[in-house]
Amino acid sequence: MNTIQQQISQLAQECLHDDSLFIVEVQVSTNPKFRKVLVLVDGDNGVSIEVCSKISRELGGKIEEGEIIADSYTLEVSSPGVDFPLNSPRLYKKNVGRSLKLQLADGKESKGALLEADEQGILLNEEVKAAKGKKIELQERRLSYTDIQKAIVTVSFK
Structure with missing residues (x-):
């Protein structure tokens, strides 16, 4: 069985409609009172706020449709900041x-x-x-x- 983090990572990958974009990291908090999903996306030429917004809307719909998270949650799709460690x-x-x-x-x-x-x-x-x-x-x-x-x-x- 895939973990929630693995499922969301796979769905996020499906939301990237440009080969220059890639998932940097997916984090899912374990706090049931404040569930937060953070998806960091980057691109070979950077990633815009508009692209992050489109991915967020599509990914949010897929999470709801697949009933991956039962409770309320916050979804944040962003690009990694300059202080984010290089990991790939x-x-x-x-x-x-x-x-x-x-x-x-x-x-x-x-x-x-x-x-x-x-x-x-x-x-x-x-x-x-x-x-x-x-x-x-x-x-x-x-x-x-x-x-x-x-x-x-x-x-x-x-």
Whole structure:
């Protein structure tokens, strides 16, 4: 038997009528007094509020029609914010050229520009402290997704 989250994820996928769109994450709260369904959608070229609204209306109808959630609930369809961790090769590919802050599986942190992303991992132009002084040097480093615990796009206001 599929969980509610899996069922909603499958229905949400059916509501994407453009191959450039993809589901980033589906969350369903377990609090029966305030049930909230959050569907994060993104696209290779971003996603507009209008597209999120269309998906929300269609998905809401499918949830009601299939009687997936018996109680009242709130449905929110949105795009992930800039602070949302990258969690799929597709999100990494979308953010090539941007700066990332990484929490690595070995507990260390890393920063740098994302140069490439494929199905196995990424190529990062990593910021490394020089041996002498406080100067920062750049060094290319290939990382597999298993090496990365968490990755967030960093925004510079310089």
